[in-house]
Amino acid sequence: EQVNEKGIKFYNDTINSLLENKIIPIVTLYHWDLPQVLQEKYGGWQNISMISYFNDYANLCFEKFGDRVKYWITFNNPWAIAEEGYETGEHAPGLKLSGVGAYKAAHHIIKTHAKVWHSYNKTWRSKQQGMVGISLTSAWGEPVDLTSQKDIEAAERYVQFYLGWFANPIYSGDYPEVMKNYVGRKSAQQGLGTSRLPSFSVQEKSYIKGTSDFLGISHFTTRYIIEKNYSAFQGPSYHTDRDLAELVDPKWPDPGSKWLYSVPWGFRRLLNFVKTQYGNPLIYITENGVSEKLQCIQLCDEWRMDYLKGYINELLKGEVKMVKGYTVWSLLDKF
Numbered sequence: 340e341q342v343n344e345k346g347i348k349f350y351n352d353t354i355n356s357l358l359e360n361k362i363i364p365i366v367t368l369y370h371w372d373l374p375q376v377l378q379e380k381y382g383g384w385q386n387i388s389m390i391s392y393f394n395d396y397a398n399l400c401f402e403k404f405g406d407r408v409k410y411w412i413t414f415n416n417p418w419a420i421a422e423e424g425y426e427t428g429e430h431a432p433g434l435k436l437s438g439v440g441a442y443k444a445a446h447h448i449i450k451t452h453a454k455v456w457h458s459y460n461k462t463w464r465s466k467q468q469g470m471v472g473i474s475l476t477s478a479w480g481e482p483v484d485l486t487s488q489k490d491i492e493a494a495e496r497y498v499q500f501y502l503g504w505f506a507n508p509i510y511s512g513d514y515p516e517v518m519k520n521y522v523g524r525k526s527a528q529q530g531l532g533t534s535r536l537p538s539f540s541v542q543e544k545s546y547i548k549g550t551s552d553f554l555g556i557s558h559f560t561t562r563y564i565i566e567k568n569y570s571a572f573q574g575p576s577y578h579t580d581r582d583l584a585e586l587v588d589p590k591w592p593d594p595g596s597k598w599l600y601s602v603p604w605g606f607r608r609l610l611n612f613v614k615t616q617y618g619n620p621l622i623y624i625t626e627n628g629v630s631e632k633l634q635c636i637q638l639c640d641e642w643r644m645d646y647l648k649g650y651i652n653e654l655l656k657g658e659v660k661m662v663k664g665y666t667v668w669s670l671l672d673k674f
């Protein structure tokens with residue numbers, strides 16, 4: 340209910356010392372840090388009221404810091420906020436609302452993003468001349484069998500349910516067709532009157548479309564994809580809605596986290612997908628890199644050099660010329 344002046348001072352000091360050291364701040368407004376009280380009292384991102392609370396917060400940040408901050412990311416990795424926070428419950432706030440919670444959280448997050456972009460556009464842009472974007476995380480999905488139409492479509496679904504879920508509304512005004520079809524059909528088979536995937540009104544679609552001055556892309560890894568049909572009677576779930584299975588090549592190195600296989604060529608394919616699907620947007624790579632499981636006292640990160648070299652080379656070789664920045668994952672995240 341009130342502004343924390345110590346917090347404002349902390350960020351003012353941080354931003355000022357970055358600028359004094361010739362470091363340009365790119366500020367993320369939300370990286371999984373919902374105040375617990377909003378979760379406990381109102382249900383967090385399940386509640387549509389978050390749109391206006393978040394918009395107040397974003398406007399405060401623009402007012403206090405926007406004279407010096409010119410790059411704003413509304414949300415970092417909304418896929419994980421929705422899927423891990425409200426679907427599987429693997430991460431905070433730990434809700435297991437399978438097949439429903441993630442779609443609802445994502446719906447509110449997308450609307451919030453659009454509202455914040457419009458606030459900036461209307462109130463702050465002319466004075467501050469900055470940019471507002473969103474940062475989306477996605478793996479690449481490659482068909483197991485490139486001659487199988489079913490695998491090709493399943494791999495496309497994988498990426499649409501991952502990246503398209505958020506990028507398509509922002510760049511084209513609505514969820515990907517394939518997502519609407521698959522969640523809609525499974526919901527009907529489960530006897531539900533409406534799809535578990537919420538829908539945008541005509542006004543909302545045009546309000547959301549075009550609300551990103553740049554696209555932040557975070558990317559780490561790739562999966563092989565085959566079609567796999569799940570019965571609707573297994574119960575609602577984001578994962579079975581997609582009708583696919585994910586595979587990995589045992590030859591892919593996985594030097595860090597168990598899920599993080601090094602597959603540099605997937606990066607280039609993902610970026611080409613972004614270019615063609617979303618009209619060649621301005622891109623910043625907001626996270627790319629590899630975590631560590633080896634424990635050593637001496638420096639022993641040849642494998643990390645290999646990973647970064649491989650991925651950055653694919654980026655440089657790529658057809659996508661709109662990549663304007665690259666930040667490595669990371670000095671402080673997971674520290």
Ligand SMILES: *[C@@H]1O[C@H](CO)[C@@H](O)[C@H](O)[C@H]1NC(C)=O
Nearest residue numbers: 380381382385386387388389
């Ligand atoms: C949603 O948030 C509002 C406050 O903005 C609250 O009055 C309402 O009870 C909340 N709804 C639920 C279902 O918690």
